[in-house]
Amino acid sequence: MASIFKTGRQADPCTMVIFGASGDLTKRLLVPALYNLKHAGLLPEGFRLIGIARSPLDDETFRQEFTKAITEFATTDVDMAEWEDLVARVTYHSGAFDDPATYQTLADDLAEAAGGPDAIGNCLFYLATAPEFFAPIVERLAAAGLTREQGETWRRVIVEKPFGHDLVSARALNADLLAVLNERQIYRIDHYLGKETVQNIMVFRFANGIFEPLWNRDHIDHVQITVAETVGVEGRGSFYEQTGALRDMVPNHLFQLLSFIAMEAPTSFAADALRSEKVKVLDSVRPIDPASVPMDAVRGQYGAGVLAEKPVWAYRAEPRIAADSVTETYAALKLNIDNWRWAGVPFYMRTGKRLRRRMSEIAIQFKRAPIAVFRDTPVEDVGSNLLVLRIQPDEGVSLQFGAKIPGTALDIGNVKMNFQYQDYFQSAPSTGYETLIYDAMIGDATLFQRADNVEAGWRVVQPVLDVWASRRPRDFPNYEAGTQGPRQADELLARDGRVWRKI
Numbered sequence: 001m002a003s004i005f006k007t008g009r010q011a012d013p014c015t016m017v018i019f020g021a022s023g024d025l026t027k028r029l030l031v032p033a034l035y036n037l038k039h040a041g042l043l044p045e046g047f048r049l050i051g052i053a054r055s056p057l058d059d060e061t062f063r064q065e066f067t068k069a070i071t072e073f074a075t076t077d078v079d080m081a082e083w084e085d086l087v088a089r090v091t092y093h094s095g096a097f098d099d100p101a102t103y104q105t106l107a108d109d110l111a112e113a114a115g116g117p118d119a120i121g122n123c124l125f126y127l128a129t130a131p132e133f134f135a136p137i138v139e140r141l142a143a144a145g146l147t148r149e150q151g152e153t154w155r156r157v158i159v160e161k162p163f164g165h166d167l168v169s170a171r172a173l174n175a176d177l178l179a180v181l182n183e184r185q186i187y188r189i190d191h192y193l194g195k196e197t198v199q200n201i202m203v204f205r206f207a208n209g210i211f212e213p214l215w216n217r218d219h220i221d222h223v224q225i226t227v228a229e230t231v232g233v234e235g236r237g238s239f240y241e242q243t244g245a246l247r248d249m250v251p252n253h254l255f256q257l258l259s260f261i262a263m264e265a266p267t268s269f270a271a272d273a274l275r276s277e278k279v280k281v282l283d284s285v286r287p288i289d290p291a292s293v294p295m296d297a298v299r300g301q302y303g304a305g306v307l308a309e310k311p312v313w314a315y316r317a318e319p320r321i322a323a324d325s326v327t328e329t330y331a332a333l334k335l336n337i338d339n340w341r342w343a344g345v346p347f348y349m350r351t352g353k354r355l356r357r358r359m360s361e362i363a364i365q366f367k368r369a370p371i372a373v374f375r376d377t378p379v380e381d382v383g384s385n386l387l388v389l390r391i392q393p394d395e396g397v398s399l400q401f402g403a404k405i406p407g408t409a410l411d412i413g414n415v416k417m418n419f420q421y422q423d424y425f426q427s428a429p430s431t432g433y434e435t436l437i438y439d440a441m442i443g444d445a446t447l448f449q450r451a452d453n454v455e456a457g458w459r460v461v462q463p464v465l466d467v468w469a470s471r472r473p474r475d476f477p478n479y480e481a482g483t484q485g486p487r488q489a490d491e492l493l494a495r496d497g498r499v500w501r502k503i
């Protein structure tokens with residue numbers, strides 16, 4: 001059975017078809033990822049790639065575009081012989097997504113790639129397109145008979161994010177895809193699941209006997225999940241205006257982190273065992289009462305400020321952003337998980353753009369030890385243990401504990417045991433998409449979102465989306481670029497007698 005931890009076997013021969021092959025995602029992330037797979041010997045024998053987009057290019061010009069992309073975005077030194085071998089397998093088809101001729105030509109190309117007019121081969125369709133094309137492309141593929149599997153031959157579809165705009169649209173998209181595909185043919189991508197440090201959360205929890213007995217409400221005071229970015233909207237103004245920080249990051253990336261931290265041990269690392277445990281976490285999140293949204297959810301938007309000693313513009317001054325935009329670039333939430341393990345342990349999460357520092361981490365704050373034994377000493381505070389799983393960019397794990405400060409007086413200082421990935425493992429820099437593309441080729445859906453995972457995420461945030469849509473924020477912009485985020489986010493924790501970790 002497919003499982004997250006694999007042996008590195010080569011995938012079955014297949015053709016990959018990228019819809020949106022002239023776009024930014026393809027150039028910046030998919031091309032380098034494919035090269036890295038080639039370099040690692042993980043692309044199948046006879047691999048072929050067909051790119052589809054509107055731009056009127058011939059094969060040769062398209063290959064030159066790919067070569068430009070690898071030159072600009074490679075994550076490692078490129079071996080030109082390997083690259084030439086890869087790019088020689090690439091062809092391009094200029095066509096519109098809504099034109100039946102596009103799919104007829106594709107059918108002919110796929111048959112040819114498989115060896116002849118009636119031949120059928122394995123095929124991985126990658127929808128690197130704007131979300132409004134996801135369902136129409138899949139419907140046309142199905143109508144052209146291109147999603148039909150025969151015998152051992154497979155046809156799979158990778159669907160990019162955003163998967164829906166809210167719960168209703170996510171359900172509708174699932175229904176549209178499932179009308180023509182089997183769930184096991186659908187690979188809904190969340191690139192956070194391609195990150196080694198995110199996958200490591202499971203190894204950390206389930207391969208080390210010492211942490212799991214403490215991983216519950218008896219020992220943990222609260223959890224903080226932070227994904228802080230320094231970047232702004234990076235030329236994606238039109239997309240971001242419609243999306244905002246909550247939709248862009250929370251029901252997908254932050255909830256992946258939440259699910260891995262909070263889930264029960266799966267019966268195995270097989271796709272459905274793991275995904276079922278993840279969905280149980282989100283199903284256990286206490287539904288957010290709309291009346292409590294102003295207390296338990298905070299939104300913010302950055303104004304002008306200074307980042308890395310350089311002035312940066314306000315969100316409202318960025319290209320393709322309305323001068324009076326009310327789109328949030330920061331979101332913080334307090335969630336409660338009403339299950340046996342986590343009852344009474346708040347999970348605080350925050351994400352934002354143009355914050356002081358790029359930092360993604362999960363901090364597990366343990367309960368304090370009783371002060372009793374130090375009653376007759378100068379010690380006033382024994383401190384508490386803090387475990388921090390650092391996702392990026394400084395990847396590692398640290399555990400903070402109290403130690404006696406040397407000297408005649410009894411005093412306690414907080415010290416840290418610190419593991420850094422770079423001290424132990426040399427892994428080639430990657431885009432995170434390598435694992436995901438490879439997994440789709442070998443038919444391992446563990447690191448992809450099942451329909452119910454996606455819908456469960458939207459269900460949790462829907463009350464916040466509704467309340468925010470109904471009340472215009474009056475204080476935007478409410479944080480300066482280059483800072484910790486809005487003051488209201490500090491108040492969210494202060495009400496519970498807690499503070500955020502510094503970004």
Ligand SMILES: NC(=O)C1=CN([C@@H]2O[C@H](COP(=O)(O)OP(=O)(O)OC[C@H]3O[C@@H](n4cnc5c(N)ncnc54)[C@H](OP(=O)(O)O)[C@@H]3O)[C@@H](O)[C@H]2O)C=CC1
Pocket residue numbers: 019020021022023024025026028052053054055095096097098127128129130131160161162
């Ligand atoms: N860019 C990124 O960093 C990330 C993107 N994503 C997601 O990936 C998807 C693609 O994003 P991105 O690459 O940035 O988008 P782009 O706008 O850069 O690319 C869109 C692609 O779709 C093609 N296209 C658009 N309309 C048509 C049409 N009617 N018929 C045929 N081709 C068409 C374009 O072709 P042409 O230009 O030739 O007209 C282009 O190749 C989106 O869903 C996005 O949310 C997810 C994570 C990161």
Ligand SMILES: O=C1O[C@H](COP(=O)(O)O)[C@@H](O)[C@H](O)[C@H]1O
Pocket residue numbers: 229231248
């Ligand atoms: O999906 C997205 O993720 C990026 C953040 O990804 P990371 O790997 O750099 O942490 C975010 O900037 C972007 O807005 C969002 O669409």
